[in-house]
Amino acid sequence: MRNRKRGLCVVISSIADGVLRRVEAVSDGVSEALFEPVIRLGVTGMARSGKTVFITSLVANLLDRGRMPQLSAHAEGRIEAAFLQPQPDDLVPRFDYEAHLAAMTGETPNWPESTRAISELRVTLRVKPAGMFAGLQGARTVHLDIVDYPGEWLLDLSLMGKSFAQWSAEVLDALKARDAAADYLAALANVDGADALDEPQAQVLAAAFTGYLHAARAAGFSDCTPGRFLLPGDLEGSPALTFAPLAEVDKAGRRSLWRAFERRFEAYKARVVAPFFRDHFSRLDRQVVLVDALGAIHSGPQAVEDLRGGLRDTLAAFKPGRNSFLARLMRGKRVERVLFAATKADHLHHSQHPQLTAIMQALTRDAADRAQFAGAATQAVSLAALRATVEETVIHGGKPLDCVRGRLLDGGKQAAFYPGALPDDPSVLLTPARDGAAKWLGQDYQVMKFAPAPLTLRPGEGPPHIRLDRAAQFLIGDLL
Numbered sequence: 001m002r003n004r005k006r007g008l009c010v011v012i013s014s015i016a017d018g019v020l021r022r023v024e025a026v027s028d029g030v031s032e033a034l035f036e037p038v039i040r041l042g043v044t045g046m047a048r049s050g051k052t053v054f055i056t057s058l059v060a061n062l063l064d065r066g067r068m069p070q071l072s073a074h075a076e077g078r079i080e081a082a083f084l085q086p087q088p089d090d091l092v093p094r095f096d097y098e099a100h101l102a103a104m105t106g107e108t109p110n111w112p113e114s115t116r117a118i119s120e121l122r123v124t125l126r127v128k129p130a131g132m133f134a135g136l137q138g139a140r141t142v143h144l145d146i147v148d149y150p151g152e153w154l155l156d157l158s159l160m161g162k163s164f165a166q167w168s169a170e171v172l173d174a175l176k177a178r179d180a181a182a183d184y185l186a187a188l189a190n191v192d193g194a195d196a197l198d199e200p201q202a203q204v205l206a207a208a209f210t211g212y213l214h215a216a217r218a219a220g221f222s223d224c225t226p227g228r229f230l231l232p233g234d235l236e237g238s239p240a241l242t243f244a245p246l247a248e249v250d251k252a253g254r255r256s257l258w259r260a261f262e263r264r265f266e267a268y269k270a271r272v273v274a275p276f277f278r279d280h281f282s283r284l285d286r287q288v289v290l291v292d293a294l295g296a297i298h299s300g301p302q303a304v305e306d307l308r309g310g311l312r313d314t315l316a317a318f319k320p321g322r323n324s325f326l327a328r329l330m331r332g333k334r335v336e337r338v339l340f341a342a343t344k345a346d347h348l349h350h351s352q353h354p355q356l357t358a359i360m361q362a363l364t365r366d367a368a369d370r371a372q373f374a375g376a377a378t379q380a381v382s383l384a385a386l387r388a389t390v391e392e393t394v395i396h397g398g399k400p401l402d403c404v405r406g407r408l409l410d411g412g413k414q415a416a417f418y419p420g421a422l423p424d425d426p427s428v429l430l431t432p433a434r435d436g437a438a439k440w441l442g443q444d445y446q447v448m449k450f451a452p453a454p455l456t457l458r459p460g461e462g463p464p465h466i467r468l469d470r471a472a473q474f475l476i477g478d479l480l
């Protein structure tokens with residue numbers, strides 16, 4: 001009886017949600033779509049992939065377009081004005097554009113602080129129409145709502161179709177092969193899920209599992225779900241985040257540890273994951289997924305293979321048909337374009353950018369095929385949102401070596417840097433990664449952290465970048 005009641009509540013609340021969304025869609029449609037189109041652009045990527053720098057530089061370069069020749073509306077002289085406006089969603093934190101820009105472009109520039117939740121910013125553009133009737137029509141107003149959210153939250157989509165038992169079995173299987181999981185597996189060795197729930201024990205397990213997720217992420221792995229264990233925000237310490245995968249038990253009583261964790265897992269899905277997809281994800285039109293591919297290559301084959309898996313799971317979110325939860329939510333609407341961008345390309349001389357782009361394409365191939373099938377156009381690019389280096393060719397062992405030069409983040413000294421030669425054929429990296437190699441054969445890849453360079457910007461110029469204008473053209477150019 002109790003179960004039936006609970007089932008009913010769920011049905012009623014999801015109907016109510018549906019009604020609300022429809023009303024919202026209708027009022028949006030009347031007030032905005034007819035007169036002032038809105039483009040909602042999602043910016044995501046795993047921690048430290050470059051989201052904040054990307055958004056800050058994109059906005060600065062949309063406001064001052066001197067370095068945006070590949071954005072055709074600008075090249076055609078059709079953008080009359082661009083300015084910031086209050087965002088439409090009152091309950092989402094504003095993206096702190098001014099503070100991030102000040103950090104990146106001040107006298108002693110630095111990288112912005114890490115940001116750990118969703119935020120939003122509206123850029124409004126006044127654009128003259130293109131084509132034959134351009135002269136006859138006045139400028140239109142187009143709003144670009146940029147939504148920054150952690151990529152970890154997207155991976156949680158894979159939880160929606162899983163029971164606690166399935167999730168536990170899959171996670172424990174993956175953990176067997178990972179050094180970082182030793183502590184958690186040791187903690188689990190003395191635990192029987194059929195025993196009565198003991199809250200301190202539950203907390204120890206959740207803490208050990210969270211510790212594993214942090215270590216796995218630090219080692220370059222990206223299959224780190226549940227995402228909020230890494231970025232809990234105000235959910236820190238709540239029961240919805242106090243669970244962990246358990247070994248299957250034959251019979252679990254109502255008060256058992258297993259049942260408690262199962263309930264919490266379901267609560268996490270219903271109260272944390274579902275609202276994010278309903279309130280934010282389902283409203284996006286365009287998406288850029290930022291990837292620190294160089295960082296993963298530096299970390300080694302396992303990190304690269306894991307990145308591939310992470311991208312595949314990320315892309316699952318853009319093919320709503322495969323996930324019944326998402327299909328219900330999207331009601332036929334979809335993200336129309338997805339850009340996969342390898343960030344921080346200023347760590348490489350431009351002679352190696354095609355190789356980086358090819359690796360990005362290969363990494364997202366399965367995923368991209370799926371998205372194309374769903375109607376979303378995808379593209380891969382390598383870019384630097386804020387260029388921190390200059391190129392330099394040095395003679396090394398009698399041969400020219402294409403390097404980049406910049407100010408080191410650590411210590412502030414100038415240094416020339418050669419990260420290693422990326423292969424022309426991406427499979428040279430992806431095949432050993434897929435085959436579970438522990439190290440790259442015959443080649444080491446380095447990364448080095450550069451500080452942003454001090455800038456003197458001329459009027460009308462945004463911060464220096466590499467291919468940010470091409471990224472913008474793919475993402476929004478067709479709508480301007």
Ligand SMILES: Nc1nc2c(ncn2[C@@H]2O[C@H](COP(=O)(O)OP(=O)(O)OP(=O)(O)O)[C@@H](O)[C@H]2O)c(=O)[nH]1
Nearest residue numbers: 047048049050051052053111114115344384385386
């Ligand atoms: N050289 C270079 N480094 C970059 C660039 N973009 C990002 N980085 C580096 O990557 C780090 C992370 O960038 P963020 O933009 O803060 O990344 P994020 O995805 O917002 O990170 P979280 O908020 O922690 O999730 C920066 O501190 C820089 O060290 C770039 O265009 N060039």
Ligand SMILES: [Mg+2]
Nearest residue numbers: 051052114115
């Ligand atoms: Mg950030």
